[in-house]
Amino acid sequence: MTLFRKPIPIEEALIKLMQFPKQIEEEYIELTASAGRVLSRDVYASHPVPWFIRSPYDGYAVRASSTKEAGEHNPIWLELLGIVAAGDVWHGTLQEGQAVKIMTGGAVPDGANAVIMRELTKEEERDGKTFVQLKRKLKEGENISSVGEDIEEGTRLLTKGTYINAGVIALLATFGYEKVPVTRKPKVAIIATGSELLGTDEPLMPGKIRNSNGFMLYTQALRSGAEPISFGVVKDTFEQTLETVRAALKAADIVVTTGGVSVGDFDYIPAVYKELGAELLFNKIAMRPGSVTSAAVLGDQLLFGLSGNPSACYVGFELFTRPVIRTMLGMENVYLQKVEATLKQDVLKANPFTRFVRSKLSFEGGRLYVQPSGKDKSNIVSSLPGADCFMVLPGGTRGWQAGSMVEVVLIEGQDGMREWK
Ligand SMILES: Nc1nc2c(c(=O)[nH]1)N[C@H]1C(S)=C(S)[C@@H](COP(=O)(O)OP(=O)(O)OC[C@H]3O[C@@H](n4cnc5c(N)ncnc54)[C@H](O)[C@@H]3O)O[C@H]1N2
Ligand code: MOO
Numbered sequence: 001m002t003l004f005r006k007p008i009p010i011e012e013a014l015i016k017l018m019q020f021p022k023q024i025e026e027e028y029i030e031l032t033a034s035a036g037r038v039l040s041r042d043v044y045a046s047h048p049v050p051w052f053i054r055s056p057y058d059g060y061a062v063r064a065s066s067t068k069e070a071g072e073h074n075p076i077w078l079e080l081l082g083i084v085a086a087g088d089v090w091h092g093t094l095q096e097g098q099a100v101k102i103m104t105g106g107a108v109p110d111g112a113n114a115v116i117m118r119e120l121t122k123e124e125e126r127d128g129k130t131f132v133q134l135k136r137k138l139k140e141g142e143n144i145s146s147v148g149e150d151i152e153e154g155t156r157l158l159t160k161g162t163y164i165n166a167g168v169i170a171l172l173a174t175f176g177y178e179k180v181p182v183t184r185k186p187k188v189a190i191i192a193t194g195s196e197l198l199g200t201d202e203p204l205m206p207g208k209i210r211n212s213n214g215f216m217l218y219t220q221a222l223r224s225g226a227e228p229i230s231f232g233v234v235k236d237t238f239e240q241t242l243e244t245v246r247a248a249l250k251a252a253d254i255v256v257t258t259g260g261v262s263v264g265d266f267d268y269i270p271a272v273y274k275e276l277g278a279e280l281l282f283n284k285i286a287m288r289p290g291s292v293t294s295a296a297v298l299g300d301q302l303l304f305g306l307s308g309n310p311s312a313c314y315v316g317f318e319l320f321t322r323p324v325i326r327t328m329l330g331m332e333n334v335y336l337q338k339v340e341a342t343l344k345q346d347v348l349k350a351n352p353f354t355r356f357v358r359s360k361l362s363f364e365g366g367r368l369y370v371q372p373s374g375k376d377k378s379n380i381v382s383s384l385p386g387a388d389c390f391m392v393l394p395g396g397t398r399g400w401q402a403g404s405m406v407e408v409v410l411i412e413g414q415d416g417m418r419e420w421k
Contacts, residue, residue: 003263005284007291010319010354016281017320021327022300024186024253028179031172034164037182038225038329043158046175048148053108055084056145060099060121060132061112064140072135080123080130084109099132108144115143161330185227186328188321189248190217193260193269194308195236212381213258213313217306220317221256223412224325236266238275245272249301253328256321259308262292269294269305278303286353286395289378290316312378315356315390318411336390336409341370343406347391348399349376355395358387359408370408388412 026040055061062078070076078099084090086105094100094111102108102115115138122133151157157171164172164182172180192214200210211233221228229252234244241260248255261269261283273280278296283305285293289312294305302324306316318336326334341361349355360373370391374383392407393399400406 005263007284007286007353008282009286013282013285013293013295013320014323017295017302017324018327020281020297020300020302021324022253023330024183024328026181027184028181031169031177031180034172034180034182035166035169036225037164037180037185038331039158039160039162039164039168039181040183040330041181042156042160043172043175043177045151045153045155045157048153049151049174050145050147050149053147054145055102055104055106055108055115055143057115057117057143058104059102059115059117059143060134061094061102061106061108061115062099062134062138063094063096063112064114064138064142066096066098067114067116067134067136067138070134070137075133075135077124077131077133080132101132113140113144114138117143161332163331183329185225186254186325187229187252188221188226188254188256188325189229189231189252190214190221191231191241191244191248191255191257192233193236193241193257194233195266197233197259199233213306213308213310216310216314216384217256217258217317220314220322221325224322225329225331226254226325236260236268238268238271241268242272242275245276245303249276249298249303252301254302254304254321254324256304256306256317258306258313261294261305261307273303273305287315287319288351288353288355290319290356291353293320295320307378309378310381311358311384314358314384318390319356336411338392339368339408339410340405341368341391341408343391343400343402343404344369344371345402346399347372347393348401349393350398351393351395353395355393356390356409357393358383359389359391360386361389361408361410370406 078097080099082090083101084106085103089107090100090109094109100109124131192211196208197211198208218228231244231248234240257269260267273296276298278298281295283294285291290307292307293316296303304321306313323334357376358373359370362369373386389408389410
């Protein structure tokens with residue numbers, strides 16, 4: 001058996017992989033629980049917004065024609081008939097020479113077609129009646145929110161695949177969505193393989209390290225919109241690995257393992273794929289870190305064999321697993337967004353393969369800069385917390401000097417505030 005694996009370009013690996021993500025069914029969930037989920041249906045306006053004529057100001061609703069003689073030196077007086085608060089309706093039809101006091105959001109009475117702001121008027125009592133003084137002409141439709149001004153009935157407002165943010169929630173609430181149709185979260189099983197791995201509660205022992213990738217992948221799956229299911233740690237034995245992957249396939253749509261995917265004596269993932277009868281899509285990609293990233297397909301399920309090295313594992317998930325999850329969610333933009341930034345410091349490293357350097361962005365003088373967020377080896381964990389992007393250094397180069405423009409793919413804002421979709 002040859003251990004040599006021929007690396008394939010990233011694009012080729014993605015083309016192979018992206019034939020397989022399955023479409024996930026929808027479910028209805030509470031509006032308040034829908035933030036961060038993905039719409040499974042288009043949303044149409046079932047009524048216009050506003051659906052009745054509304055006043056945008058506290059003031060007086062009038063007929064514009066009643067004000068045509070009004071001017072700075074020619075005040076006119078209109079008889080005040082009543083008051084409409086927001087939520088109320090004034091029954092009757094306003095005539096020439098009449099006014100109704102109205103609050104912001106109030107329904108403009110029939111017959112009225114303009115509103116004057118309260119500050120531009122004054123009220124006066126005369127002979128038991130109230131009059132309102134205007135010193136300016138109003139145009140028909142002035143200060144009126146017309147029916148459908150915001151949204152016309154029947155408009156397609158949101159398309160299936162839309163990420164639900166606060167604005168989407170506002171729109172759904174406007175149309176009375178108590179329950180929202182969303183795609184079910186794909187279930188992603190996470191298995192950390194390695195006899196050297198300890199739990200976070202265990203003391204360090206010779207030759208052992210703590211499992212950090214399991215927790216990291218759990219978080220990456222969560223922020224990609226999936227439902228992670230942790231299968232903990234398995235020892236490097238073929239039987240245990242096979243048994244756990246089998247159990248994970250029963251519970252999840254996608255199975256992600258970390259470690260055991262290379263050519264070591266105890267790297268059992270390739271053999272497990274074989275035993276399961278899964279079709280191997282790739283097991284070597286022309287990239288660093290994460291060259292050992294593997295994927296296989298079994299029926300409608302995908303298996304990812306990510307590196308055990310923390311940075312390689314992280315990059316492998318973002319570049320390959322995340323777009324699969326987002327495709328299953330029905331999203332349109334499934335890949336990480338690309339921008340260009342100015343390199344802040346020399347990054348001089350020979351790149352036989354395309355290199356994804358964990359990096360951080362900064363703005364200075366309105367310009368976007370990028371620099372590595374720490375050490376750049378695949379077994380490094382310390383550069384991950386500060387990374388909000390990967391700097392992409394193309395294969396076949398010897399790196400770049402400070403001041404060069406480089407391509408950057410965005411991952412997550414450091415303040416957790418950005419929604420990279
Ligand atoms: N002869 C060769 N050796 C290696 C090759 C190669 O092509 N030929 N590739 C190297 C590259 S590149 C990588 S990346 C690693 C990938 O190895 P595996 O994915 O099989 O991972 P392991 O050997 O199981 O572990 C690698 C490293 O990571 C640590 N690890 C594993 N799991 C975790 C975890 N859950 N949390 C934290 N750290 C973990 C593990 O202890 C090892 O130190 O192979 C190279 N070798
Ligand atoms: O897959 Mo290894 O991480 O290329 O560095």
